[in-house]
Amino acid sequence: MASNMLPEKQFYCPVCEQVFTDPVTTPCGHNFCQACIQSKWEGTDVCQCPACDRSFPSRPEISINIAFKELADTFKQMIVCSSAAPLSSAQPGEVVCDVCAATSLQVKALKSCLVCLTSYCESHLEPHKRVVTLKLHKLMEPVKNLQDRMCKKHERLLEMFCRDEQKCVCQFCTETEHRDHKVVSVQDESTERKVLIKKSEADFQEMIQERLKKGEEIKNCLKLSTVSGEMEVKESDRLFTSLIHTIKERETEVNAEIKEKQKAVERRAEELISELQQEITELQRRNTEMEELKNTEDHLHLLQHLPSITSPPPTKEWMEINIPPELCVGTVRRALSKVERTLMNEMENLKKEEMKRMQTYAGMHTFKCINK
Incomplete structure (x- = not known):
């Protein structure tokens, strides 16, 4: 086994103090993680070995030590398998430990480091709790795509927000192309945006309540329309049963017309209620997302x-939409107007009744279905 071949400390990078990932060897014979030595030499004129301080006249060309990498990966698996804490396999959608993933293990990450840009399981997070320099790193709940948090131009963490251009930038950006812009930390901007979220939540909640109220108004109007239709049907039955057989067919036609209008009203009401519910659902969804963001x-x-x-979201102007409850009023009167003069007395009585009913509807402000 690897631990019998070399002392355990030989498998730890002297820079990050973790088990080697893609180990490379410098001309002076010391081993480092490839990413660690590259970060040490980045932006410097003189390349030095972090272990012995030996300087190189030109930047050495280094490549991954394949044999040593296999030993380090084997040792890394041994550490994970022998850890006192049980491994927690990552479920679909959960963030995977990047270190374990390098050895083909799918272990659930416990934290993500914004400095290392790496997600760690409980075992590989241990150095961040023990090593003084690593304790200074910023840890957060595990997230995917940590590279998206880096400035594509400067390869630095996106930790500032430019209010002039409304975009996240790195510290280098604030000293170059965003030098004269108004810039704050992403935390400060997030705090202010949360205040806006509260206002948007209140606005959305008000819109939801308005639509719930409108839905109730439509339901009440539908009830009135139903009652009105039923009254018209009863009235037509009373009148036509007293008439001669020659107008019996007309009675059937009138009833059918009233019922068809009532069905049209019901269909219209159902459509409106369905649209209202869709808008409510969308507003509630956005409200929930904003609550999560808050x-x-x-x-x-x-x-x-x-x-x-x-x-x-796009919504209707509901104040202009209504369902007239008296849609069927007048149907029987229009039918009777076509019959013989002998029905004039019944027509006059019916007309008076309709006028009284119309006045009743006009005075029912509680249901305000028309021009609220």
Whole structure:
């Protein structure tokens, strides 16, 4: 086994103090993680070995030590398998430990490091709790795509927000092309955006209540329309049963017409209620997303997703929409107007009754279905 071939300390990078990942060897014979030595030499004129301080006249060309990498990976698996804490396999959608993933293990990550840009399981997170320099790193709940949190131009963490251009930038950006712009930390901007979320929540909640109220108004209007239709049907039955057989067919036609109008009203009411419910559902969905964003510690996620949910979705102008409850009123009168003069007395009585009913509807302000 690897631990019998070399002392355990030989498998730890002297820079990050973790088991080697893609180990390379310098001309002076010392081993480092490839990413660690590259970060040490980046932006420097003189390349030195971090272990012995030996300087090289030109930047050495280094490549991964394949044999040593196999030993380090084997040792890394031994550490994971012998860990006192049981491994927690990552479920679909969960963040995977990047170190374990390098050895083909799918272990659930416990934290993500914004400095290392790496997600760690409990076992590989241990150096961040023990090593003084690693304790200074910023840890957060595990997230995917840590590279998206880096400035594509400077390869630095996106930790500032440019209010002039409404975008996240790194510290180098604030000293170059954004030098004269108004810039704040992403945390400060996130805090202010959360205040806006509260206002948007209140606005959306008000819109939801308005639509719930409108839905109740439509239901009440539908009830009135149903009662009105039923009254018209009863009235037509009373009148036509007293008439001669020659107008019996007309009675059937009138009833059918009334019922068809009532069905049209019901269909219309159902369509409106369905549209209202869709708008309510969309507003509730956005409200829920904003609630989640309000409570998140992931400031960048908040800034990237907030604009798409704070603007109100397309909605109807519901104040102009109504269902007239008296749609069927007058149907029987129009039918009787076509019969013989002998029905004039009944027509006059019916007309008076309709006028009285119309006045009743006009005085029912509680249901305000027309021109609220």
